[in-house]
Amino acid sequence: MDFALDPALDALASEAAALGASWARSDGIREDSWLVGNDVAFAAELGRRGWLGMTWPTEVGGGGRSPLERFVVFEALISVGAPIASSWFADRQIGPTLLEYGTPDQQQRWLPDIVAGRSLWCIGMSEPDAGSDVASLRTRAVRDGDHWVVDGQKIWTSGAADADWCYLICRTDPDAPPHQGLSELVVDVRSPGVEVLPVRDAVGNEHFCEVRFDGVRVPASHLVGTENGSFRQVMRQMEHERGGIDRLVSNRALYLDVRPLADRDDPMVRQEVAALETGYRIGRLMVLREVLGQAPAGFSAATKTFCTELEQRIADFATRVLGPHATLWADESTPALAGRAARAVCYAPGYTIMGGTTQILRNILGERVLGLPREPRPPRD
Template identity: 60%
Template structure:
């Protein structure tokens, strides 16, 4: 098997590195940039390079490009610390989720603004007593005519304060097993009844948020996919979230920063570095 980069891939990496370095000069450098580095202006620049939705099918406005090309661009952006968070979640999973499960009306309404870098999305998943066990979530959306009325609380919602939309994972029924009755609903974050509180972590970052929903009304047409049958949809979405390059490359950027501070004249330190 040939692992040599093609000339096009080399050129793409060089271009991405140049764009990333320029972004750092203009907007600043961030660690874990895909969730800490927020700049809508830079997301618009990414869109002009057609680096949002690179792997999405062409018929949905995407680039139809191989995943390795998105990985190349993502690696250079995150390694440099360029602020890609404003469009990262939508690019990584919200867009693919709507392509897989959304209606044509939803795709027409939301995908173009994702691709242009104009909208930021957050994910309403974890709750105070429901983290990894998604089936135990309590936030409830009750059907009332042609609307859902949502009540509950989410936590660790990255960019809840700045997002235009939340892709909300909630319960629409308490009947059956815990994995049943879960639905996915698009919630505009300017809807009355939503309260967002930022959480500052020990590194002073504040992208995490608590989001409270009190009698929040959204159109029933904002339901994505199957009513009460979205657990499988969410698991598919998590493949995009947990299986991507973002966390791995974030560690590499932190490694390079630590390397600059290491005493590499010390043989024991060099040995520890080599072991990594």
């Protein structure tokens, strides 16, 4: 079968790659730019080019373009390390969620700024005792007249320190079963009672944040979708988060830069390169199934699992190719590539944790996609 793209799509990808490379970080690090590359000026440039909300209906200010056009643009941008984090969460899942569940007034209020690259969003989902298990979250919202009053805590909230808005998943009916009683609110991050504390990770990033809510008043009109019906909405939103190209190309640039240094006279090295090349193509086809709407419901769990495990294998490959140099951290005296490899191998465990751990996603695949029976719980003594 011929999987070649239309020449017009190739030209669009080349345009995006050239633009992204010209805006990439000056320190040479190209990896994980959709998470750590905050640049509001670049977000505005994407908006000016019509590369935000590309597939959204023109009636709400979107581009009305094909999913493949968006796919090639962001594959190229992330592959070269373009700083897209300022607009990524809003474009990837907030906009589609508002299009599916938001009211016309909500769409009119928030979508234009997203399309223009003027507003930054974060997603308040995980909590200290509720990481991949959304049903066990405890952040609570209580109705008080025309407002909700929010109290609780979120963790691993990417981009919260720079965000204007937080798309918050909270419990609005504490007496309902765990998967029920959840609702979604749009919270102004600058509201009184919101405290954002950046969390510094092993490689010096501070994109993860802890967010505390202490009596935060949120207008009732900021409820998105059905009150106490958030779980279904969250699962739909996670399809956007888990099945995208960002889960495959985070460290693609590192692989392409390290590959020429590998000893391909060694048959074992050649075999590993072939496996990584094959894995990338398989992962890309899995993402394309999501993009084109050909994947079954819940299949994004398989896409994310396969792609992020490949990203971890790439980090390991880079470390082995560079040998002792891969232990050197990036500074003025360190070759840039060695510093990137050191960063990559330290950061790699996060790929299969963020957005749902691999263990949880395999459970989802077994139970919800394949319909396998659950293992019976052992009887209590």
